[in-house]
Amino acid sequence: xxxxxxxxxxxxxxxxxxxxxxxxxxxxxxxxxxxxxxxxxxxxxxxxxxxxxxxxxxxxxxxxxxxxxxxxxxxxxxxxxxxxxxxxxxxxxxxxxxxxxxxxxxxxxxxxxxxxxxxxxxxxxxxxxxxxxxxxxxxxxxxxxxxxxxxxxxxxxxxxxxxxxxxxxxxxxxxxxxxxxxxxxxxxxxxxxxxxxxxxxxxxxxxxxxxxxxxxxxxxxxxxxxxx
Numbered sequence: 001x002x003x004x005x006x007x008x009x010x011x012x013x014x015x016x017x018x019x020x021x022x023x024x025x026x027x028x029x030x031x032x033x034x035x036x037x038x039x040x041x042x043x044x045x046x047x048x049x050x051x052x053x054x055x056x057x058x059x060x061x062x063x064x065x066x067x068x069x070x071x072x073x074x075x076x077x078x079x080x081x082x083x084x085x086x087x088x089x090x091x092x093x094x095x096x097x098x099x100x101x102x103x104x105x106x107x108x109x110x111x112x113x114x115x116x117x118x119x120x121x122x123x124x125x126x127x128x129x130x131x132x133x134x135x136x137x138x139x140x141x142x143x144x145x146x147x148x149x150x151x152x153x154x155x156x157x158x159x160x161x162x163x164x165x166x167x168x169x170x171x172x173x174x175x176x177x178x179x180x181x182x183x184x185x186x187x188x189x190x191x192x193x194x195x196x197x198x199x200x201x202x203x204x205x206x207x208x209x210x211x212x213x214x215x216x217x218x219x220x221x222x223x224x225x226x227x228x
Contacts, residue, residue: 006057006078008146008199013038013048014057014079015147017069024076026061026068085144097148099188099201099223101138103215106196114204118163118170126158127175127187129206135189136180136209138201138221150198152176152190155227176225180205184212188225 006014016037021027035045049069052058057075060067071079111134113119124130140146158175174190186205196202203209203223215221 006055006143008140008143009048009197010052010055010057011078011082011143012146012150012198013052014071014075015082015150017058017071017075018079022058022069023071023079026059026063026070028063028066029069030066082144082147085142095227097152097225097227099138099140099145099148099225100142100220101140101145101201101223102217103210103219103221104137104139104217106135106137106200106202113170116165116170118165119160119173122160123175123187123204126160127177129185131187131204132206132208134208136186136203136205136221137196138203138223140199140201141220145201146198149190149201152188152225157190157227158187175204176227178203178223178225180209180223181213181221182224184209186223188223 016034017029020029020033020037022029031042031045031049034040034049035042038045038048040048049058049060052075053060056072057078058069058071060069114131114135115133120130140149153174158177160173160175162170162172164170171191175187176190178186178188180186180203184205184207186203186209189202189204191202201223210216213221
């Protein structure tokens with residue numbers, strides 16, 4: 001039975017399939033290609049496809065040695081609805097994107113990475129502030145906002161270069177200046193390597209946002225990201 005509202009994870013997978021030409025017509029899409037598009041392992045991509053098929057959002061048929069995939073009418077409708085929602089949002093917002101989401105505790109890796117000298121110095125030079133060691137993590141409220149989050153990877157922002165520290169290499173980070181709850185300055189991070197999917201927004205600020213906003217897990221916050 002098809003869900004009335006596909007999850008943000010399902011929508012991001014449907015959009016990736018559409019970009020791989022698996023829209024209204026069948027296309028050969030390997031789990032390797034889909035995994036690369038979504039930054040997943042082949043096993044993870046296979047699970048996504050199985051979930052979409054169970055939900056009636058895609059159809060798969062054997063084609064040669066592999067499988068061909070296409071979106072069902074329900075899958076196409078979900079992508080069209082997302083597109084129209086995003087189109088309306090972007091036309092209205094102009095040079096900013098507004099996000100809403102609920103606060104949650106992540107893997108507590110933000111404190112470590114933000115505190116690294118290779119990042120901290122660049123944040124200070126690029127954004128004009130030294131971030132509080134840690135990120136505010138928001139679980140985004142709607143699938144359209146998750147797709148907005150994905151779009152940040154494609155838009156020009158403030159680039160922080162990757163670096164090497166001993167034997168370990170740290171990847172680049174793209175930032176967008178932001179305002180949190182209309183009160184506190186910060187920046188939204190579009191990280192190349194992250195454990196989070198597009199349903200999560202990571203925010204840094206010169207202040208401890210949890211303390212300054214008086215929020216705890218489950219509380220809702222809004223973030224306005226300014227496009228360069």
